[in-house]
Amino acid sequence: MRKTYGGGWPRGAGREALAGLDLSVDEGAAFGLIGLNGAGKTTFIKSLLGVVRPSAGVVRVLGKDPEDPTARAQVGYLPERLFLPHAFTPVQFLASVARLKGLPRADDEVRRQIGRVGLSGEEGRRIGGFSKGMRQRLGLAAALLGGPMLLVLDEPTDGVDPLGRAEIRRILAEERARGATLFLNSHLLSETERVCDRIGILSGGRLLREGPIETLCGSETRYRVRLAPPFDSAALAALGFRAGDGEGAFVVDAPDPTALNDLLDQARRTGARLVGLTHDVRDLEDVLAEALGQGREQGHA
Numbered sequence: 307m308r309k310t311y312g313g314g315w316p317r318g319a320g321r322e323a324l325a326g327l328d329l330s331v332d333e334g335a336a337f338g339l340i341g342l343n344g345a346g347k348t349t350f351i352k353s354l355l356g357v358v359r360p361s362a363g364v365v366r367v368l369g370k371d372p373e374d375p376t377a378r379a380q381v382g383y384l385p386e387r388l389f390l391p392h393a394f395t396p397v398q399f400l401a402s403v404a405r406l407k408g409l410p411r412a413d414d415e416v417r418r419q420i421g422r423v424g425l426s427g428e429e430g431r432r433i434g435g436f437s438k439g440m441r442q443r444l445g446l447a448a449a450l451l452g453g454p455m456l457l458v459l460d461e462p463t464d465g466v467d468p469l470g471r472a473e474i475r476r477i478l479a480e481e482r483a484r485g486a487t488l489f490l491n492s493h494l495l496s497e498t499e500r501v502c503d504r505i506g507i508l509s510g511g512r513l514l515r516e517g518p519i520e521t522l523c524g525s526e527t528r529y530r531v532r533l534a535p536p537f538d539s540a541a542l543a544a545l546g547f548r549a550g551d552g553e554g555a556f557v558v559d560a561p562d563p564t565a566l567n568d569l570l571d572q573a574r575r576t577g578a579r580l581v582g583l584t585h586d587v588r589d590l591e592d593v594l595a596e597a598l599g600q601g602r603e604q605g606h607a
C-alpha cells in the first residue's frame with residue numbers, strides 16, 4: 307500500500323510517506339515496526355486505525371476494513387502523543403473511554419485496568435498532576451479496556467521507569483497469552499527486542515527487512531569462539547574458523563551441536579584452547595544500522 311500526503315497542506319504537499327508497503331502480521335503475533343524519524347511508522351499505524359486512508363492499495367485489520375466499526379471495536383490504541391483531560395481523574399477518563407468503546411457497566415473493568423497498570427491509589431487524583439510515566443500507564447489502561455484483539459501501541463514505554471517497563475512487558479505478555487495480537491512501534495530497540503517476535507524495518511516508507519527476530523538478529527548455526535593464545539591461525543582457518551573482533555576471537559559455522567563439538571575437537575588437536583563460546587547474536591541496533599546502510603546504498607533511505 308502507498309500513502310502520499312498532499313493537497314490542502316502546503317508543507318506536506320505530495321510527500322510520499324509509504325512507498326509501496328506489503329506487510330501482513332499473523333493473529334496472535336507480537337510485531338515491532340522500527341525505523342528512524344520520518345520513516346512512515348505513524349502513518350502506517352494510522353492506516354491500521356482507519357485515520358489515514360491509503361492513496362493506493364488495501365489495508366485489512368482483523369480481516370476487515372479499518373473503518374468498519376466492528377473492526378475498530380476490536381482495536382486498542384495507545385497513541386504516541388497522548389492528550390488526556392487534565393481535569394479528569396483516571397476513573398472518570400477511563401469511564402469516558404469505556405462509554406466511547408460501547409462497554410456497558412465498565413466500573414469493574416476500569417478499576418481492574420487501573421490496578422494492572424500500577425495506578426491503584428491514584429484513582430482520585432486529577433490527571434493534570436500526573437507524571438509522564440503515569441500518563442503513559444493511563445493511556446495503556448485505556449487501550450486495554452474491553453480486551454481488544456489487536457493492540458496498536460505507539461511508544462508504549464515512553465517516559466516509563468525501568469520497573470514500570472518490566473510491568474508493561476508483563477501486561478503485554480498476558481495480553482498475548484489471552485490471544486491478542488500486538489503491533490508495537492518504538493524507538494526503544496531493546497524494548498522491541500524483548501516484547502516482539504517479528505520485526506519490520508521501515509525506511510523512507512519502504513520495508514527494508516521483515517522477519518522473526520532470531521533470524522534478523524542472529525543465527526542458530528553461527529558461533530563466536532574465543533581461544534587463548536597462542537593458536538595456529540592457519541590450521542584454524544583451514545577448519546573454517548574466521549577471524550572475529552579482537553585477539554583470539556573467531557566466528558565459525560556449525561549446523562548442529564555435534565558438528566560444533568567435532569570442529570572444536572579438531573581445533574584443540576591443533577593446540578587451540580577454548581575460553582569462550584556464544585551464539586553469534588547481534589542486537590537490533592546493529593541490524594537496523596546495517597539495513598539502513600544497505601538501503602542507502604540501494605537509494606532507498
Ligand SMILES: Nc1ncnc2c1ncn2[C@@H]1O[C@H](COP(=O)(O)OP(=O)(O)OP(=O)(O)O)[C@@H](O)[C@H]1O
Nearest residue numbers: 311315318321323342343344345346347348349350
Ligand atoms: N499529516 C501529514 N501531512 C504531510 N506529511 C506528513 C503528515 N504526517 C506525516 N507526514 C510525513 O510523512 C513522513 C512519515 O511520517 P511519519 O510520522 O509516518 O514517520 P514516523 O516514522 O512515525 O516518524 P517518527 O519516528 O518521527 O514519529 C514524514 O516525511 C512526514 O513529514
